[in-house]
Amino acid sequence: MMIAAAAAAEPHGEAASASLPQLDPTWWPSQIFWLAVTFGVLYWLMAGRFLPSLGGAIEQRRDRMADDLDQAAEFRRQAEEAESAYNKALADARAKAQAIAADTRAEVDEEIAGLQADTDEALEKQLAAADSRIAAMKSDAAAKVREAAADTTRAVVEALIDEAPTDEAVSKAIDAAARA
């Protein structure tokens, strides 16, 4: 088969090797005609069907992606809004709690101060009473000591000179002794 084909092709080869097949005008009309037919059909199908279809698909995808991105941005915005609302609520609640705490503390402080004042006053009174009692007891004790001293003096003097001294003399002597 190969030999047959080679034999068939042989005269062609020799004839054509003399000049370039490209420069043989015999087949120019045919080449131009079939180029026009194939190129024309291809252009017609490309421009009319394939490219609009492809372009449509690409466009649609681009739109869809843009839409999806827009939607994502919207969702993100909403999420951010929710977050800021949450933060605001949190801050409000915290401020409220702090206000309540401060109020309560002030109230309690006031109460404590009141109680303290009352207690102080009562204690002061008790202290004053105790002081006055101590003072009374002190003076009472001093008088009693003096009286005992006078009695003792009188008894000592009586025993020594067998004569009772006057109260005045005794009192004078005690004062002198106390001063000494």
Next chain:
Amino acid sequence: MMDLRVAGPLEQFEIVPIVPLHFGSFDISFTNSSLWMVIGTGAIILFFAMATRRASLIPGRLQGMAEVMYEFIADLVRDTIGSDGRKFFPYVFTLFLWILIANLFGLLPTFPGARHELHTFTTTSHLIVTLALAMLTILIVIVYGFMKNGLKFFKLFVPSGVPVWLLPLIAVIEIVSFLSRPISLSVRLFANMFAGHIILKLFAGFIISLFGAGGAFALLGIFPFLGTIAVTMLEFLVAALQAYVFAVLTCIYLSDAAHAADH
């Protein structure tokens, strides 16, 4: 004994009619070139039909690939031409894919023993094809340029900010550069495909020759074999690159037409 005949490096570019057709005095026969145009275009249509069968929000693998190409060319058109480029997007896209697939399918291996008219054929290795594509681009540039700018389209040839005494010279240069655009555009693609395939064929031919020589020469065949692999890989790069270059230059020329009056 195997038939190790070495085909001439130009044989791969021969046009072989398959179905003879005539339109008036024109011979528009269905040839191996037409066949590979139909195969390439058919493959593109099949791919995009499958990729867009259920255009969905979450793309499948095919739709993903198609969308990568869509975005690639859409970005190119938008960056080069600007907002006016929207209406040229289908044209640039079709142009890029048609050339890319023509270049790439030309690198497919021929089924061993296939008839000559079924050999792999690179449609873009023929100057008339690339020239037709380039002329189409230039035609669109001229028509759109005049539609958009009216007679101000001629301002393309008189750039502003040039001293008056230099203007005639600059205008001539600009006109020559404009007229050479379809030539450079078409020759660049054609020459890349043509040269690449000739080099491939030459390297491959060395393998056969050395192998046919037998003995120690057969072992030397490893070098052109490695060369063929390297050039094949390079050709895949060139195939994609040249399709891209054609699309980029088309965009730049269209951009000129869209903004001629602003110069």
